[in-house]
Amino acid sequence: MRMHPRQRGVSLVELMIGITIALVLTFGLMVLIMGASRGYKTQDDFARLQENGMTALAIIGDSIRLAGFYGIGNAATPVDATIGAVSTATDCGSAANPPAIDWALNALAPMVGFDGLTPVNVNATLPCVLATNFQAGQVLALRLATGDPLRDPNGDGNLSDAAFVANRIYAQGNATGAILFRGSDYGTLRAAAATRRLLGGGDAPIFEYQAHLYYIRPCSRPGTPPGCQAADDNGRPIPTLVRQELEGNVMVERPLVQGIERMRFLYGVDTDGDGVPDRFTAAPAGGDWAGVVVIRVSLLVRDTIGTAGYNDTGKQYDLDGDGVADFTCTANVDCQFRRHVFAQNFQVRNVAQRRGG
Numbered sequence: 001m002r003m004h005p006r007q008r009g010v011s012l013v014e015l016m017i018g019i020t021i022a023l024v025l026t027f028g029l030m031v032l033i034m035g036a037s038r039g040y041k042t043q044d045d046f047a048r049l050q051e052n053g054m055t056a057l058a059i060i061g062d063s064i065r066l067a068g069f070y071g072i073g074n075a076a077t078p079v080d081a082t083i084g085a086v087s088t089a090t091d092c093g094s095a096a097n098p099p100a101i102d103w104a105l106n107a108l109a110p111m112v113g114f115d116g117l118t119p120v121n122v123n124a125t126l127p128c129v130l131a132t133n134f135q136a137g138q139v140l141a142l143r144l145a146t147g148d149p150l151r152d153p154n155g156d157g158n159l160s161d162a163a164f165v166a167n168r169i170y171a172q173g174n175a176t177g178a179i180l181f182r183g184s185d186y187g188t189l190r191a192a193a194a195t196r197r198l199l200g201g202g203d204a205p206i207f208e209y210q211a212h213l214y215y216i217r218p219c220s221r222p223g224t225p226p227g228c229q230a231a232d233d234n235g236r237p238i239p240t241l242v243r244q245e246l247e248g249n250v251m252v253e254r255p256l257v258q259g260i261e262r263m264r265f266l267y268g269v270d271t272d273g274d275g276v277p278d279r280f281t282a283a284p285a286g287g288d289w290a291g292v293v294v295i296r297v298s299l300l301v302r303d304t305i306g307t308a309g310y311n312d313t314g315k316q317y318d319l320d321g322d323g324v325a326d327f328t329c330t331a332n333v334d335c336q337f338r339r340h341v342f343a344q345n346f347q348v349r350n351v352a353q354r355r356g357g
């Protein structure tokens with residue numbers, strides 16, 4: 001009878017070698033997964049930066065392009081708010097920023113910028129802006145007619161039965177001028193022949209009238225509205241682009257885009273009348289806002305979550321291209337956020353109307 005040799009198991013040395021190889025492979029796999037995760041997080045952060053930056057530029061750009069537009073009309077049409085007896089209650093005018101009354105209705109000044117404002121002085125200049133809701137920097141005010149024209153329900157040229165919102169302010173213009181009025185008053189004004197019509201007798205197109213005021217708020221969601229506090233946004237306040245806009249007869253603050261940390265406007269001024277900017281400046285000489293044909297908007301955008309282990313300390317960001325840093329992350333700023341500068345030029349399309357007015 002043939003005898004088989006006794007089978008032997010794995011020796012201790014072999015077992016230790018096997019475990020070591022397995023640990024090395026496992027560690028390598030973990031490093032690979034962590035690297036892929038960090039790469040995904042980085043790409044996701046930059047995607048969100050780009051999305052927020054482009055969205056903010058698009059919103060501001062739409063208002064800039066429409067600034068000074070108050071309906072169809074001659075290039076030099078005046079804008080009248082007295083015919084419709086329109087007024088505002090909570091406004092943004094002051095002694096430092098005239099007119100103090102009905103500031104939002106000052107349609108003959110469709111664009112004006114403010115530079116050097118701080119939380120200390122902003123409320124004296126723009127009373128609708130709370131000191132706690134303002135991060136030092138520039139402010140841009142625009143007045144315009146926005147959106148699509150009201151639809152003529154019956155196609156008869158009479159817009160009295162259009163879908164007006166009673167307390168909302170509207171603009172209607174033709175070659176003789178433009179008027180501002182409340183939606184609830186249009187029928188009465190039309191009966192009194194105080195509205196604007198086109199050749200042939202039909203009503204001129206009607207648009208919603210708006211005043212927009214852009215600035216940066218130091219938080220996204222005030223825990224105790226309306227003012228921002230250090231404990232907001234879970235103790236890490238997120239700077240947010242906001243816009244004051246007309247709601248009925250009052251200016252109301254609306255948050256637009258999170259993560260907008262700094263904002264810079266440069267105004268392209270046309271000095272020779274050819275429609276092309278001859279120089280860019282932070283403040284047109286002599287307050288010549290009618291000469292501004294292009295506005296360059298620059299935004300410093302940061303992500304809203306932050307990345308553990310990421311350090312932005314010492315990195316400088318130049319928003320206006322003058323070679324001087326407009327922002328540097330220092331010890332008193334949260335430097336765990338990724339940042340990027342976005343910039344775009346926007347044409348101011350209604351210069352002729354403003355110069356004529």
